[in-house]
Amino acid sequence: MKLRATTEGRLTQALLIALALAFLAFFLLLPLVAVFSEALKAGIGAFVAAIATPDAWAAIKLTLLIAAISVPLNVVFGIAASWAITKFSFPGKSLLITLIDLPFSVSPVVSGLIFVLLFGANGLFGHWLAEHDLKIIFAVPGIVLATVFITFPFVARELIPLMMEQGKDDEEAALSLGASGWQTFWHVTLPNIRWGLLYGVLLCNARAMGEFGAVSVVSGHIRGETNTMPLHVEILYNEYDFVGAFAVASLLAGLALVTLVAKSVLEWRFDLHSGAKH
Amino acid sequence: MNRRAIVSATLALGLIGPMLAGCSGKSANPNAVELTNVSYDPTRELYQAINPAFATYWKQKTGKDVTFRMSHGGSGKQSRAIIDGLEADVATLALAYDIDAIAAKGKLLPADWQKALPDNSAPYTSTIVLLVRQGNPKGIKDWGDLVKPGVQVITPNPKTSGGARWNFLAAWAYGKKAGGGSDAAAEAFVKKLYANVPVLDSGARGATTTFVERGIGDVLISWENEAFLAEKELGKGKFEIVAPSLSILAEPPVAVVTENAKKHGTTEVADAYLRYLYTPEAQTAIAHAFYRPRDPRIAEQFKSQFPQIPMVTVDKDFGGWARAQKQFFDDGGVFDRIYTAKK
Numbered sequence: 001m002k003l004r005a006t007t008e009g010r011l012t013q014a015l016l017i018a019l020a021l022a023f024l025a026f027f028l029l030l031p032l033v034a035v036f037s038e039a040l041k042a043g044i045g046a047f048v049a050a051i052a053t054p055d056a057w058a059a060i061k062l063t064l065l066i067a068a069i070s071v072p073l074n075v076v077f078g079i080a081a082s083w084a085i086t087k088f089s090f091p092g093k094s095l096l097i098t099l100i101d102l103p104f105s106v107s108p109v110v111s112g113l114i115f116v117l118l119f120g121a122n123g124l125f126g127h128w129l130a131e132h133d134l135k136i137i138f139a140v141p142g143i144v145l146a147t148v149f150i151t152f153p154f155v156a157r158e159l160i161p162l163m164m165e166q167g168k169d170d171e172e173a174a175l176s177l178g179a180s181g182w183q184t185f186w187h188v189t190l191p192n193i194r195w196g197l198l199y200g201v202l203l204c205n206a207r208a209m210g211e212f213g214a215v216s217v218v219s220g221h222i223r224g225e226t227n228t229m230p231l232h233v234e235i236l237y238n239e240y241d242f243v244g245a246f247a248v249a250s251l252l253a254g255l256a257l258v259t260l261v262a263k264s265v266l267e268w269r270f271d272l273h274s275g276a277k278h
Numbered sequence: 279m280n281r282r283a284i285v286s287a288t289l290a291l292g293l294i295g296p297m298l299a300g301c302s303g304k305s306a307n308p309n310a311v312e313l314t315n316v317s318y319d320p321t322r323e324l325y326q327a328i329n330p331a332f333a334t335y336w337k338q339k340t341g342k343d344v345t346f347r348m349s350h351g352g353s354g355k356q357s358r359a360i361i362d363g364l365e366a367d368v369a370t371l372a373l374a375y376d377i378d379a380i381a382a383k384g385k386l387l388p389a390d391w392q393k394a395l396p397d398n399s400a401p402y403t404s405t406i407v408l409l410v411r412q413g414n415p416k417g418i419k420d421w422g423d424l425v426k427p428g429v430q431v432i433t434p435n436p437k438t439s440g441g442a443r444w445n446f447l448a449a450w451a452y453g454k455k456a457g458g459g460s461d462a463a464a465e466a467f468v469k470k471l472y473a474n475v476p477v478l479d480s481g482a483r484g485a486t487t488t489f490v491e492r493g494i495g496d497v498l499i500s501w502e503n504e505a506f507l508a509e510k511e512l513g514k515g516k517f518e519i520v521a522p523s524l525s526i527l528a529e530p531p532v533a534v535v536t537e538n539a540k541k542h543g544t545t546e547v548a549d550a551y552l553r554y555l556y557t558p559e560a561q562t563a564i565a566h567a568f569y570r571p572r573d574p575r576i577a578e579q580f581k582s583q584f585p586q587i588p589m590v591t592v593d594k595d596f597g598g599w600a601r602a603q604k605q606f607f608d609d610g611g612v613f614d615r616i617y618t619a620k621k
Contacts (some may be wrong), residue, residue, distance in 0.1 A: 121363030121384065130363075138364040220364045221349045222314065235350070238483045239322055240511045242491075 035253050038246035050236075051251065058224040059232035059248070062140070065207040066228060070147040074204050076169035078155025079197070080182035083189070087171060100156050103149055112146050112217025119145075138220030143228065146214040151204045158200030168190055191201055199266050206259045210252060302544035310343040311547050314538075315477045316366035318353040318440055318530070319483040320504045324402075324567035325370075331563065332554050336547065344547055352481035353440030360384060360535060367548045370532040372440025373483075374398070374592075377533050386537040400529035401555035402569035405589055406441075406448040408520040409489065409498040409505040416496045420523050421452040424497060433475055433494035434485040436607050440530075441482035443497040443607060444455040448526040450606075451590040454526060469616040489599070490517070501528070502584070506568035521585035 040047055050056065081100060085093060103111060118124050119136040129136060136142045170192065174184040190197075212230040219226045227235065229252055236245035315325060329346045336344045349356065349364065353372035353394050360366045363385040369377055374392060381389050392399045410418050416429055424431050434442040449471055450464045457463020476494065479485040482501055489498040497520075498505070509517050532552050539545040553561055561571040565580040596602040606612045 116362050119363075121361065123362070126363060135365075137362065138359065158436045218361055221351055223349070225347055238319065238350075238487065 039250040042243045047247045050247040055224045059227045063229040070208045081156045082159035108213030114212035132221045142218040146218045154204035155200035162196040313367045314347040316349045318372040327563045365538045367544045375514040399531045402564045404502045404528045405503045405525045430495040431474045432489045433499040435478035438480045444528045503568035525587045527589040569605045
């Protein structure tokens with residue numbers, strides 16, 4: 001009886017693993033292979049030439065700039081928000097948590113449209129901006145705004161459960177021993193959350209570079225100026241420049257792979273760290 | 279308190295920094311001018327050829343350098359973006375209605391903009407043709423073959439695509455003529471035709487990619503210039519162009535977005551740029567990009583390139599774009615009726 005149950009269990013186990021692997025291969029591995037093989041179809045030379053065009057360079061630089069602005073902003077916001085939520089109690093706390101999740105539940109296209117409605121020529125602040133010759137929509141600030149909006153849950157969402165679990169005992173101990181607020185933050189809180197924070201930063205960065213929908217709405221698609229990498233991929237594809245499109249896409253995919261590896265390393269360190277602590 | 283100050287300072291820096299950078303990036307050199315051309319999808323190759331030629335011409339004429347910022351997308355979407363503040367100096371869109379919208383909703387150019395340049399402000403024309411796979415396996419000769427059972431037709435969504443609206447009107451014109459001139463016959467015809475459409479892409483380029491790259495469908499209703507391009511870019515021998523017995527004269531218009539040009543101080547160069555499109559050099563480039571040139575002499579030179587097709591026009595046969603838009607494509611119009619009735 002016992003034996004049969006085990007055999008059946010093994011069979012089910014094997015089936016489940018096979019199913020999961022087949023699923024992964026079909027939905028993740030196959031497209032990844034396709035991206036790289038299409039990119040290299042015409043040889044390494046064509047691949048390099050496609051990436052070295054001024055428009056592709058501009059897109060790469062813009063993407064890096066957007067990430068360089070929006071990730072630090074979200075780190076500050078994420079730490080501040082999760083600090084407030086986990087270390088203090090105040091009315092409206094659960095509302096704040098819900099609001100932080102908002103970008104996850106709103107379609108990216110809608111997120112983009114929100115900014116068009118606010119800052120577009122006929123938007124709420126459109127007139128004022130035009131008078132002061134400030135450009136937000138269809139320029140870099142609009143793309144930054146949309147990206148910050150889309151990515152702000154990543155860091156906070158990573159930190160809130162972690163800080164909730166850690167509680168505020170360590171901070172209270174530090175404060176009672178005479179540490180200042182900043183000292184407590186730098187020497188107690190930050191070391192406690194650093195792995196979780198790094199993990200959040202990675203996810204945030206990956207999304208900031210890869211975001212398409214919201215950025216597409218506010219970008220204006222001006223070549224060499226307001227096209228990020230994902231938008232540039234679409235443009236190249238629509239110009240029948242398949243090698244170019246897949247070459248830029250493979251850079252994005254490469255970024256995803258690096259993120260994945262970094263994430264695994266972090267998870268491993270994180271486990272080690274928290275394992276050692278307990 | 280301290281923390282809050284730092285947070286808000288960082289926020290301010292992060293947002294305002296690039297905003298200022300965006301402003302100061304311009305007008306560094308008084309001899310250099312920048313033109314933003316917001317266009318529709320299939321003109322990429324055309325303006326890639328025209329822009330450097332105009333830059334040379336302008337440099338010779340005035341000694342000034344002109345550089346271009348190009349933006350391409352579905353015509354309706356681009357029109358919307360200009361209304362929302364995409365600062366185009368010139369709009370080169372798929373149909374007059376989309377520039378009318380910029381005049382009406384954005385108040386960025388005069389309502390009679392179409393009189394500013396010759397030939398209804400359309401320096402090039404095109405028409406709607408049928409693109410089939412090599413050997414024409416389904417034996418498609420004309421519009422009538424598109425409503426046969428088992429024929430898959432690819433055309434984009436007329437709600438979002440300018441080209442799709444031309445496609446629809448061309449089909450309507452054929453249906454009306456074939457059915458003895460009644461609107462009811464035309465409606466029955468397009469209803470049957472759209473019942474054979476498996477997927478409505480949002481733009482002309484998307485529809486072409488669906489047909490050419492993804493291999494979906496038996497026939498693509500397409501801009502003539504797109505059809506030639508698909509044939510040329512992907513090698514001869516994969517597709518054939520079928521000229522229908524009746525089509526429509528498509529006049530993609532161009533206009534200076536006068537308010538934006540005034541603001542940027544580009545009125546003169548923007549106007550010269552659009553007038554340049556009517557010169558023999560530009561008209562030749564236009565023909566090379568498979569658009570039909572307006573200049574009769576250049577048209578004569580490229581006569582063999584384009585099939586002779588009898589064409590209706592929007593103004594004569596549909597009472598102008600404003601009327602056609604309202605009757606066919608606005609919410610509750612003919613297209614909504616025939617396409618929802620399909621399900």
